Amino acid sequence: MERLKTNALSKSYGGTHALKDISMDIIAGEVHALCGENGAGKSTLIKILSGVERPDTGKVHWRDAPLPLGKVDAIEAHGVVAVHQEPVIFPHLNAVDNLFVGREHAMACGIWLNQASMRKQTQNILATLGEALSVTEPVGEMSLAQRQMVSMARALIHQCRILILDEPTASLSARESASLFGRINVLKEQGVGILYVSHRLEEVFKLADRVTVLRDGASVGTWAIKDLNRDTLIKHMVGREVPVAPPTSSPNVKPTKQPVIEVSALCRKGAFNDISFHIQPGEILGMSGLVGAGRSEIARALFGVDRFDSGNILYGGRTWTSLTIQDAIAHGIAMVPEDRQLQGLVLPLSVETNLLLPSLANHECFRGLDQGTMRSTAGDLVTQLGIKTESPSKPAESLSGGNQQKIVIGKWLHTHPTLLILDEPTRGVDVGAKSEVHRIIQALAAKGTAILLISSELPEILSLSDRIMVLCGGCNQGILSRQEATQEILLRRSLPTDSGRDI
């Protein structure tokens, strides 16, 4: 039988064990899901299997022969190929160049490249994936899903027998994910073994044949998917029961209240068009839609990051036709941006500094920065939000994704925002931390903060929001109450209806 088998793999960085004694196998023709919270050791395992890292001890066997560990090219030559979370893509090059970079076909004794043969092979591979892509367009101008296809094609260029996919849907919309699943099933039928890593449990249940769960670097076990349900899988991952974001039963909103913010006819060319809505104190307005529907762009306009062309925003007793980030903050708007690592945090700075960054000037006193109140404010936030860190003076980059996200939320809490904009607050956050972030959002709303919640995860939007606005192509497709909204309605409204771009 064709299978990839790991034997007691261990790896430690410094003093911490990233992997302890992992033994598992992936059989050709199956989809084997790898689950675990952030920091459970999934990335380390992938790095070892793809040759980026070398394990301290242990072996990997492929077809009962040991694999050369720690050598990416040698492992790829055996047909074991990984598509990493941030795919290695050269945005200015086209699909052909991206596929063949480093392994170009040469002709005339190597002084010329055989462009024709490379292009032909690229087209063949893309055809087996069922994707009609331009091979001349720069990859950077393609959609995220198409780029994902290019990186998969790059993997398939070897006679790939085992394909490792690390969070392939992290930046894809629901429709793009569905098309990716189709491709995965095709590969599976062709006898390719797939190791599938994802935080989205729905996908695991939809795709996988077997599941291996990692926790704290150790393997908890491997199960056939039919022996598991969502709750048992989560239990294995976190080692305890996690309530699935319970919907807040009683709405916090009294319809008579004065809205915190009223947006009317907001437009920005090429991003969004004629957007109007209002949010009341204590209300959570969900914003649903596909990636690229204009959700983040609206959030950025409200927070003063980008200009808008026309329309106005009424809040803080004023009508704004243009505003800066400082205006927004001074009048009680805060934003947790989409990209935590790039926009949310200064990763090398300490947890404490990150938490205090927006309000550092408040801690200036006659003799300098008041270290005492700074430490106590940061300490309070760490306890209040349950941020898991050895000490607030540790750099933010040493924390897991979920805890980093809590810092990004926490840094606004002591500016006491009246409107909190959350753009994908649980992206790349593990299951346990996700429900904690949900709890924090609900607690803030209960205290009267108006919340604009942008999320691509429909269950999250449906369980948290009081009302849900659906966007498509920059236009408002209507605002639904929680009672009216279902996954089907949201999805249907968020899909473009113009001809040629059906589901």
Added chain:
Amino acid sequence: MKQRIHHILWQPETFLALLVASLFGLMGQLDPAFIQWHVQRELSTHAWELAIIAIPMTLVILTGGIDLSVGAIMSLTAITLGMLFQSGCPLPLACLAALLAGILCGALNGWFITRMQVHPLIITLATMAAYRGVAEGISRARPVSGFPSSFAWLGQGLWLGIPVAGWLFLGLLVVMLWMMHARSFGTHVYAIGLNSTATRFSGIRVDRMLLAIYTFSGGVSALAAILLVARRNTAKADMGMGMELGVITAVVIGGVSIFGGRGSLLGTCLGILLIHETREFVSWHWNRDELNLLALGALLILSVVFQKLLRHKRATP
């Protein structure tokens, strides 16, 4: 506590301080006369302009930028001072005008960087040529001299046993140390250098801070030019030639990362001390220029490689 000691021990500043100390020890062995107070005080006159400009340069590099135009600003402001004085303008007023010219030059750099989003390396490379071009043009490469002897005091005189220029440097250093460590300004500077997008998203006026820092760099370059004119008793368009390289070398030897966000003013001070002492000792003891360059190059490589190792060592205790 143990962790804290470990942390302090592996700071680049500790390593630099040890390096400075051993350098003094070595120089004392080779040539005891060199490390006498009055010799050191005399030789220090060569270093004050560089030291003063290194302060704003540290801020600029901490934000992830660079200012190549400092030498050219010195030249332009020295010429402004000289030409105004020659045309009968009172000296204090001429100095003020020179300062203003420096501030304007720096502000122009900052405007291009923040408003036009031009990379600092490109724009200051361009203004480096342009400012010096203007200076050569308006002075027609003729030096101005004949400043009153009272003016020379600024560049050559002593006050309480320390050169006047030294007092200016210390004053500036103390103010900036306070700004960097006792005000939110300092943390914001590091934050910009490490991730300017996240800093902007935290509501910090990144553009305004950068504009201020480049303006400050221009103003301080003008101050250095005034000191240089006072010391040499002439104003020439080739003044400050190559100053930018000396200053950047000192800052980088002092452990400030050229990518921004890491380093300190204290490190810069040690860096200045290192290159100044090395340079002076080589000329004093051997009096050979090529050795001087060799020593400077070796020092830069030594410092950068060691700091790389230290950073690695600190990351994996």
